[in-house]
Amino acid sequence: MTITKNIQWLLTDPPMLVDYCLEAWDHLPREEVDALQLAGLKQRFAQLRNAIPMLKKLADAENVDSIDNFNDVVPLLFDHTIYKSYPPSLLENNRFQHINKWLAKLTLHPVEEIDVSHCQSIDEWLEVMDAALPQLRISHSTGTSGTVSFLPHSQSEIDKNGAMKQMSVWNLGSPLRSERPELHVAYPFFRSGCSSHLRGNDGIVKHLLRGEEYFHAAYPTKMSSDVLYLSARIRGAQAKGTLDRLKVNPAILARKEEHDALQAKMPAHLKQFFQHIAQELRGKRIYVWATWNLLHNMAKAGLETGLEGVFSADSYVSTGGGTKGLIQPAGWREDVLRFTGAKELHELYAMSEVLATHMRCEHGHYHLSHLAIPFQLDPQTSEPLPRHGRITGRAAFFDLGADSRWGGFISGDEITIEWDQHCTCGRTSRYIVGEVQRYSEKNGGDDKITCAGTESAHQEAMDFLNNLGE
Numbered sequence: 073m074t075i076t077k078n079i080q081w082l083l084t085d086p087p088m089l090v091d092y093c094l095e096a097w098d099h100l101p102r103e104e105v106d107a108l109q110l111a112g113l114k115q116r117f118a119q120l121r122n123a124i125p126m127l128k129k130l131a132d133a134e135n136v137d138s139i140d141n142f143n144d145v146v147p148l149l150f151d152h153t154i155y156k157s158y159p160p161s162l163l164e165n166n167r168f169q170h171i172n173k174w175l176a177k178l179t180l181h182p183v184e185e186i187d188v189s190h191c192q193s194i195d196e197w198l199e200v201m202d203a204a205l206p207q208l209r210i211s212h213s214t215g216t217s218g219t220v221s222f223l224p225h226s227q228s229e230i231d232k233n234g235a236m237k238q239m240s241v242w243n244l245g246s247p248l249r250s251e252r253p254e255l256h257v258a259y260p261f262f263r264s265g266c267s268s269h270l271r272g273n274d275g276i277v278k279h280l281l282r283g284e285e286y287f288h289a290a291y292p293t294k295m296s297s298d299v300l301y302l303s304a305r306i307r308g309a310q311a312k313g314t315l316d317r318l319k320v321n322p323a324i325l326a327r328k329e330e331h332d333a334l335q336a337k338m339p340a341h342l343k344q345f346f347q348h349i350a351q352e353l354r355g356k357r358i359y360v361w362a363t364w365n366l367l368h369n370m371a372k373a374g375l376e377t378g379l380e381g382v383f384s385a386d387s388y389v390s391t392g393g394g395t396k397g398l399i400q401p402a403g404w405r406e407d408v409l410r411f412t413g414a415k416e417l418h419e420l421y422a423m424s425e426v427l428a429t430h431m432r433c434e435h436g437h438y439h440l441s442h443l444a445i446p447f448q449l450d451p452q453t454s455e456p457l458p459r460h461g462r463i464t465g466r467a468a469f470f471d472l473g474a475d476s477r478w479g480g481f482i483s484g485d486e487i488t489i490e491w492d493q494h495c496t497c498g499r500t501s502r503y504i505v506g507e508v509q510r511y512s513e514k515n516g517g518d519d520k521i522t523c524a525g526t527e528s529a530h531q532e533a534m535d536f537l538n539n540l541g542e
């Protein structure tokens with residue numbers, strides 16, 4: 073009975089596996105986690121195999137009907153670029169009914185039944201979708217590549233993420249407590265929006281805070297997805313030298329100019345925001361997460377004015393997302409800790425396609441979360457690499473939290489995993505050694521993923537996905 077129950081917890085409310093005790097979570101025996109993950113994978117496969125059209129197409133072509141061990145799922149991992157594989161003209165011409173038709177092949181939610189033919193912008197489309205399907209929360213990437221991915225996340229994924237953060241950030245060291253600790257969020261960006269980061273904010277308020285008034289955002293408004301997408305297109309066109317051919321909706325262009333003005337004032341605004349927060353929340357326990365450079369700028373500005381140890385020592389300061397192509401000055405971590413007064417800095421490795429976050433320990437290792445099954449693939453052929461020893465290869469994950477989309481996907485990251493040796497920090501999970509590197513950065517901007525399994529099967533499935541009957 074316990075194992076069945078535990079599989080359900082892992083898939084639906086992971087912190088319940090340990091009664092929300094972080095210490096116990098960090099020390100779950102490896103063999104137990106492996107067994108739960110394999111059972112969870114089998115369950116997800118049985119549930120989704122024939123229900124997600126794109127997965128069915130691929131599994132049929134690859135003749136995969138059951139999962140006996142982890143590597144059986146490798147031929148069915150999606151290339152992460154699948155979520156931006158829709159024809160770009162659909163978005164440029166506001167053909168949202170067709171985007172729904174495309175998305176319908178990637179999710180259980182009945183997106184095709186929703187009438188979005190009248191929508192004239194991404195913001196409008198997402199608003200209609202949010203209202204019509206409250207269990208679906210379509211989120212998008214930030215468009216650094218010139219186009220945006222659309223991920224059909226479910227509300228339950230956002231909730232699971234919130235619950236996991238509750239366990240880590242509250243860190244009560246004991247089972248669930250009915251009374252919420254006083255905790256404030258200082259967030260150096262927009263309060264809401266539909267990018268995957270911003271979607272998570274509602275989960276934070278719901279699971280970690282006493283109420284909306286405890287969430288302090290530098291911009292308390294909603295970020296426009298259209299403006300973000302337009303910025304991405306302009307950047308892409310600039311890079312290709314095709315800016316003069318870009319077709320832009322005048323209403324959105326006007327908002328873009330507004331947004332550019334806001335961007336230009338951002339450094340000054342953030343400085344003011346952090347000064348204000350340092351006064352208003354002095355001595356309080358805060359939760360702040362941002363890119364390393366934003367955190368460091370905040371700390372430098374504060375330290376310059378003589379502010380130190382501003383917040384409570386059990387505040388949770390967290391960062392992730394790599395170096396952002398910048399050189400990190402020595403001592404930036406110490407500056408952040410000195411200014412905030414927090415005892416430690418929580419660094420994490422995560423990606424918007426996967427619910428799980430992998431936390432860095434005091435020995436500099438990213439410990440792999442129990443919520444995602446890790447794989448390493450040969451960077452050229454995508455064949456699975458051995459699951460023992462110390463291996464470097466392309467990272468792939470099966471996200472066990474994904475319940476209405478397929479959780480298996482191949483990333484653009486190169487990682488080294490230590491599969492056998494335990495980390496001296498005492499945490500039981502396997503871990504990433506050294507830095508995470510993007511193949512596209514290693515290869516001068518290019519990263520072509522070959523999916524494992526038969527190439528014709530993957531091509532056939534991609535043709536199926538993008539055939540929208542036009």
Ligand SMILES: [Zn+2]
Binds near residue numbers: 437499503
């Ligand atoms: Zn460790």
